Amino acid sequence: MTSQLSVGGQPPGAFRSLGRDTISDGEYARKCRALMKLLRDLRNLGAHTVFDLPKIVVIGSQSAGKSSLIEAVTGITVPRDSGTCTRCPMECTMTSLGTSWTCTISLRYEGGIEDARGGSRPQRFGPADITNKRDVELWLRRAQAAVLSTDTDKAQWETKSADEIKQAIRAGAGMRMFTEDTIVVDIQDKDVTDLSFVDLPGLIQNSDEQSIELIKSLVRRHVAGENTLILVTMPVSDDIQNQGSVVFAKEADPDGRRTISVLTKPDMLGPGATGAHQFWKQTLENQNTPTNANYLRHGYYCVRLPDDKQRQRGYTAQNLPNLDYFDTTKPALLVRLMETNLPQLRTAVEDALRECNNRLGKLPPLPKGEPLTNIMMLITTFLDDLSSASVGDSHKPLAQDCRRRYNRLREDIEEACPEFRPKDDNTDDEDVINISDVRQIIQNCTAWELPGIVPYETYKILIDRFLRGWDEPVQACFDDVFRIFSAFIDKLSGAHFSSYHNLKTFVLSHARSELEKSKSEALGSVRKLLSLEGRPPFTQRSDFSSKQDHWTREYRRTFFGRMDIVKSRDEVHVMATVRTYFQFALEASIWTSRNAFLGI
Template sequence: MDSDSDSSDSGHAGVGLSDPTIAKGRRAMLDLVNRLSSTGVQLDIDLPRIAVIGNQSAGKSSLIESISGVSLPRASGTCTRCPTECRLSRSSAPWRCTVELRFITDKNGTPLGQARTEPFGPPVSDKSDVEERIRRAQRAILNPSKLASTFLADDLDDGEHDANELAFSTNFISLAISGPDLADLSFVDLPGLIASSRGAGGSDREIKMVEGLVESYISKPSCVILLTVACETDFENQGAHHLTKKHDPEGKRTVGVLTKPDRIPTGEEDNWLPLIRNEVEPLENNWFCVKQPSSADLKEGITWAEARERENDFFSLTGPWATLDAMYHRYLRTPNLVDRLSAILSDLISKRLPEIHLELENALQQAKSGLSQLPPPPATDPVSQVAAMLSAFAQDIEKMVDGVPRVEGLIQRIRPAQQTFRKTIQSTVPNFCPLEGSTKADVAEDFLQSTKDDDEVAAGEMIYVDAVAEKADNLNSARARELPGHHPFFVQVTYIQEFTAKWDAPAHLLCRTVSRILGEQLRGLVSEHFSAFGQGLLAQRITMLLHQHLQQRTEAAHALVAKLIDLEMPAPLTLNDHYLSDYRTKYLARYRAAREKATNRKFATQLQNHRPYEDDGYSSPTTIDEILGKFASMGLSGLKAEDFAKLLPQDRMAPALEIMADVRAYFQVAYKRITDNVPLAIDYELVRGVGRDLLPLLYTNLGVGGKEGERICRELAQESPNVANRREELTKRIERLENAAKELVTIEM
């Protein structure tokens, strides 16, 4: 290339995209994408652009040079080892090129949450200096552990070219080129696809890396694929074409470019003409063929005007290109290709505008929603902020222990455990049977089913009346001042102690269960209030304090529960005489009736089924009615059928029945008392106890109210790095999207 800037400018003026006769509407479309790209919004939405791909040494760089008017670095082997973005913009100011480094991954290849742009030297005003600046910028990209400014030094050792840290990189060079003879356009020159891992090509890892990089661009629907195919290599061996078919199988957004037609082996020229005629591997935007100056031509200082003139002569005078029908000559020569690219890209932008509007709105809404879901940023007054957070936390604890109308609330989660405790205590009811143990099992079972309360579920073995009598007789030697025939009260106490001894384990199990549920609820509230604050330190310290506090309240609850159980153990006691007497009468009647039915079944059945005789014919006289009539004739009038029960001999098990009724009635009193008092004690000492005086406890143990309070609060109020990074990322995204939205509003069609 000519080193003289002016001659280069004049040689490149008026070619293709630089043609000042391009329609104003097309320029507006291309300019819009360039302005949108300058906002960085391509990180969020799919912007239309051109990606130049091809195999190694397929002539991509030469094609880029002919479009941009600047020379790219040339060397043996792979020339492009990282993407090079060219952003052309028309300007009335003098020609200039700004070089920037765009980092999307760190030095270890890990994607960055936010792309980083770093200027690489001052703007270039002489085209002849661009090639060297790009060469140095690529060195900086391939050596991420070193400062980029190192590679701007004038004494950079050229011998270090083979000592790069990376063979390829997804980070890229961005060239912002502006001048009076340029159109607004963006395109990316991607590293050439490596055909083999042998020799100078690269390793298998590098092959996959380059393929992945290329695919990350051409897989996007708004990417126009500029596919370069060198005519000096068999078409079937062009890996770039196979990759293009994968992402654009119908060829709707691919433009094919045949390069190096002057290197086609003699006699094989006709093999390439079917592509130009779109007869094989057809593309919607057709195949083109261009001829760029060779390395030798560039070393001789050929101008771009001379290069275009030689290209025109080649296609006009060299067969078989010169013999093609006139209609196919529009697919030959660089100016025709560049003009077609301009039209394709501007049409694509025009079609994509409504979609871009919608995508921007959706992306902006999502970003703002994500930002609103983050905790508020740290306040300038950390003492007040921490105090407010602790106060709000204590208030939520108070609401939680008071109860909230939510299925997963604390009280709602505790209630099943309380019901289980009640049923467990209830199941310890003495399983008394007023029949002897020799009674048939089905008769005894009939009694239990007919006499038990609806909510009774006795879990113990059946206690027969003769066993009760035997136990009373065995303990009769302990009779003190009781009259003969009366058993000592110690018999009832023994049975009562048997069931109260079973209450300790379920009571403490309820306490442990409530403590576990309460701990889970507390940890949830701590996370909700403090997880995104103080880099986790505040949440950690509060969790430890609450764990200790919960342990103390749990121990206090266990102690109170143990005291309540102990109160039931020594001897029975109740002042609820009426309640106890009612239950004693109820159960004694049940037991006596069952025995009468079992021992005098026929007589008891007669009494049970007896209905007084009525003269109206609705009932017939029974034996009992006849007997009552005979007694009346003897002068014993006024007797009733139920009076016959008094004729039965006295039950020898009557004392045992009274013991059973006493014990069963007292169980009812004590069971209801303990199933209320134990949950009440746990609620007072543990559930509500956790919330009592919580705020002073937190203030004291965190130290926020002491002399070091300000320092501690400032330390605790530091925002989590993850949250801070996320906030910064969303804030930058919102800024990008809003700037892009403003550009869309200001477009002039």
């Protein structure tokens, strides 16, 4: 197997116009450099967090040869000793500018404390320019340790040795295993091919679940964009169907329109592996047939890169023959993708700018006077408005919503009204009480009372029986009123502090805290009122007797012909008395509950 095979049936000559002898010269080179610079500048401004910028993403499992491939493309050496792996994304941009080779390293924080310091803008790490390629490996180690460290003092890592960094990572104290923060590498050299790509940490299986999921999330997010070229690296010694990187690429790009596959370590296939040789030969031929599930529009590459022993002897990837096709096709695809995407990107930027200007136009004029005075006036106005709304002087819907809920509470409590019947009709309803039930309660309560005198305890038992059904509807009403009032406070704070996000957050935090305290106090008052109701049964209503007579006549009329009214005189009197008390207690309870709710 040679170091580079034909791709998709097209020989290298098909792209000879983009060969190594012309790619850095002429109109194409000028356009390529301009587009790469634009892409780098947009990403440095943080545009990648808003827009789907064109990019190449390199994915693969650990030990898939990704590091060797990166070295072959960039010409730099990356950390690769035993136990070392890529633990964060590395964004590399190569530009054919300048007269000598230079490299700069920056750190871009994607979230957390560091993000608040500089957003998505890269922060310079190390010297302004690295001019010796041999120094890059150590600076990459330092940069990776800096982004993995939870310490905000990143500059401390700029003086660490390789051994000190290895020891710190092994110790694990204050160090994350992996991170989303990115190392940004900019290489300038007149002899390089203009190219930009993102190298992601290799997919792992033997680690903690959090690290495994973090890397999977990184891969999914980076390959999801329609403007992303996915470069999948995989060793030919592994089964293509078991490659996690292949699975992620197919999920994001099921048609294979933006996936390129690079096969590594072909020397791992022994001469006896005839079946594997035949499979990879068919795969590399990349025939677009219904039976070829591995077909890719941009085909496959196969490269043999130096092993550790060869690198120690100074044999680099640049010594390998026939890399022209690999070096020229990727930049050409990326440039083509950028050219196609520029009109869409320009439209997206214009839309975002228009939206931003609209939001800026809605901001209030700059406040005049002392800031503290202005803040106090804003808060005072908010509190006055809230107080006015709570008593119905303004924001009428608040009072109307609460009033509707109080009316529903009355209906719910009325369902607990004692239901008296003349005789047992074999119902299982506990709220139904017939004449015989009342008679039995009277008998159980009678001691040395005079004839015709119903024991007072009889009324208490029956009143307590229906009062027990009030707790649940009152609690439900209280919770609903609290939700209505809480939602109103959120809405009112938005109206008063929409232009002051931090102030709104501060006021809402304190308002909710105070509201919870008031809720606890008001709920205690409601429960106390419920516990006092009917203990003992008492009323100062002067019309109690007339209402009692009304219900006596009503029960006699209803029960006539179904029972002996004369013999059941005491029972009917008890029923009428309890029913009258229920009506008066209901009216009083609705009013006192409303007042207690207002304590919220």
